[in-house]
Amino acid sequence: MIPKFIINMKKFYILFCVCFCLISIVALSNISSAQITDPIPEKVEKSKLSVGLKEVVQIPISGTGANRVARLNFLTHAGDGSGRLFVNDMRGKLYVINNRRVTVYADFKRLICSGFTYETGQQGFSYFAFHPDFAKNGIFYTVNSEDKNDNIPDFTVKKKIVNNKGDIIQSSHHDVIREWKADQPAANKFSGISREILRIEQPYPDHNVGQLGFNLNTKPGDVDYGILYIAVADGGSDGFPVSHTDPLNNGQDLSTPLGKILRIDPFGKNSANGKYGIPKDNPFVRNKNSNILGEIWAYGLRNPHRFSWDTGGEGKMLISDTGEAFIEEVNLGIKGANYGWGKREGTWVVEQKNENVLFPLPKNDSEYGYTYPVAQYSHHIPKDWPDYYGIAIAGGYVYRGKAIPELVGQYIFADFGNDGRFFHVPVDELVNGKQAKIKELRLFDGKKAGSFLQIIGNKRSDVRFGVDEKGEIYVTSKSDGKVRKIVRSPEYYKF
Template sequence: MKKLYVIFCICLVIISILAFSSISFAKISDPIPEKIEKSKLAVGLQEIVQIPKSGTGRKKVARLNFLTHAGDGSGRLFVNDMRGKIYVILNGKASLYMNFKNVVCSNFSYETSQQGFSYFTFHPEFAKNGIFYTVHSEEKNNSIPDFPVTKRITDNKDNTIESSHHDVIREWKAANPAANTFTGTFREIMRIEQPYEDHNTGQLGFNPNAKPGDSDYGMLYIALADGGSNGFPVSDTDPLDNGQDLSTPLGKILRIDPFGKNGANGKYGIPGDNPFANDRNPKTLGEIWAYGLRNPHRFSWDTGSDRKMLIVDTGQAFIEEVNLGIKGANYGWGNREGTWVIDQKNENVLFPLPKDDAKYSYTYPVAQYSHHVPKDYPGFYGIAITGGYVYRGKAIPELIGQYIFADFGSDARFFHVPVDELVNGKQATIKELRLVDGKKEATFLQIIGSERSDVRFGIDEEGEIYVTSKSDGKVRKLVPTPKN
């Protein structure tokens, strides 16, 4: 009887463990079922300028990807066409600043949807030194990358294939920083081999809050996605496991000193206060500032309040993320998507976090939304997040302190969340920002007259926010709604 009782107790324990496991690791098909509510806040969109067409056939309009200012007090805006041009906008008119494609090299590659001349940023002392930075894609040819792909690359049938291309970061020095047409010199500072066509190098940027003498002043931040997938154009779950691999720059935010010399090729420096600058593992890259990211194509800093850095990360099959930028943080990809466990062999499956999740020390989003489509929603609900800015302008007082971002998929909804509510360990409530066309509420697609938006955000020196779209090649500005 005693043996039977012991066996009975053991069986009960096993059954309890199995039951607990099934509850703890139950599959989740709808992680955020709640609908994002529309806000009371509304903005208008004022057309500023049409950028000249650069393509052919149905894809004639300029592929606008980034808009920013030079921080030189000139009031100028700069916007890039991914096909290889930078335009300067002044007094509502656009003129060609530089034909990037002609200057760079014959290897310039821009035919696929995520390749081309992607991003640029101005050095904090551009007004004096004329220096700015760009990133673009090139055919490999005989160039040697500073960061080669060292893992086996496969197609969706597990056949070994060649890597896709190189992403190249260059430093430019304008002979006259005040001129509206570029003449000057350039040098290559970094070349990164990309395994697949998608998920390439994202935004370049300097912390606008850093002042001369600060350790962060003049340090260049570089967003790098995980390198794409063998299932392009629909990415698999980090097939090369780059997100958690500290020996590759892919799936990371890098931070470098562009004027230094101790980097991989002697053309840039590794700041001594980077989290892995003095790591004992020789394979760990000192350039890494944060890791575990899927596609962090946009980041920005709030210039008021707590001066938070905000990083958006495009999700896989379920979750779009807004993250706080934190030195040394591991954002979990490809083991986590949002605040859930992801099945690396099945992108359509999520699981709850395990009870011992704290031991992994992942940093989770402070705001997130899902691809879930409510029954009463007539279209796509969420596809891919595009990062924006915390509004610090003067034209729309009710928008001050709101982080403005959007989903650049088919429906192109605009969102906002108070930056003060973006706190680690909590999930801020996202609301949909209403758009007004004239005196009538409208969607962004209705405003631009297109079926797809590819919306992007930009900002000027006064903190006013701008909107661009690859669908019509126009630059627009957020403005107050008309008064009744």
């Protein structure tokens, strides 16, 4: 006979298990009901505002087979009054456009030689920036990907890296920032010297160093004059069927440059490698008892591959941050800000072990001190739309040119995925703590209205934006290697 106290214990255990299961079911039910599947169900409205696209030049082909066209990634001016435009092919060449004539300014693949790599779509010669005194000092900066070889990075990956099988793997490559000094700044062919100022080890092949840039709203004597901003992505994805969100937790780690906006003085010497300076007014200036990087200006970003400053109005800095599975962001650049990645995507909580899961913000969210986007759109596929709505944001510029009066003060950007839609939002409505209303910009090719995909004749846009000295905006695409200028459309709607 089984003792009575054992029978009672069994009854208690069974009752406990039943209660635990019921509580678990209720808890899981609550989580499931709270999960967000369509964070922004509203469709972006088409605007009455429209623009035209006018072809300027075709950049020479540089590849083979189906991917022969030049991989254009960035276009800008030298700020030297020459009116020249510069555009890069990620396979290594920087071109100068002078009076619609295209010539090679520099072949960095040849100049760098050892280790230059463009193995993936996000690697290669990706960005460049001219020093605001380029006309006098001939100095500009580049970032490119390189094989690791025997080079020692200034910033190493200190965490375990795994592949899509869960195996521990070696880091992918290095991203290298160099300073170049042209002997003759006005020349259309580079001749001069260079020096390496910063080398960052990258854990995965994607999400690398993004744009380099100077705040052109400043003048000599200002604390921000000649200070170089560097956008650095979070280091990439582990590639699982369901990827971890920021697998190395770089976004919130202030001991790594990954997932940050860095701010350095390229002429300074007080960095760890002695090749650049760390401005004293940076928000996280390093001290002897801390592993926090003084180079960090802002953090919590996934892939901030583009930023720009409005050259009018309040001179706002705008950072576009490419989302994971749901949200594309436009952020105000704010010193010391934490934009939330990989705890947040847009204005939602993102699941740490599954980037495909979002939840609403908690009631005590203000305690975390995150800075949220001032405009955002989603990846959802509306039932009445046959194609994608969004894949990845292509950050642009606030229009301050004179050719299109109705466009002045509008922040122009796009999605460079399969849809290729262009958007705009008034810069005055981009205010921290609020969500500005995005509208879709209508496009014309000559007198014919059409999508950007129709204009370039391709299924993927890979659109990028550039700007000239007069504030006119240009458009490039990796899909056809052409440079186009945004011009006034056949319609003259006032916004």
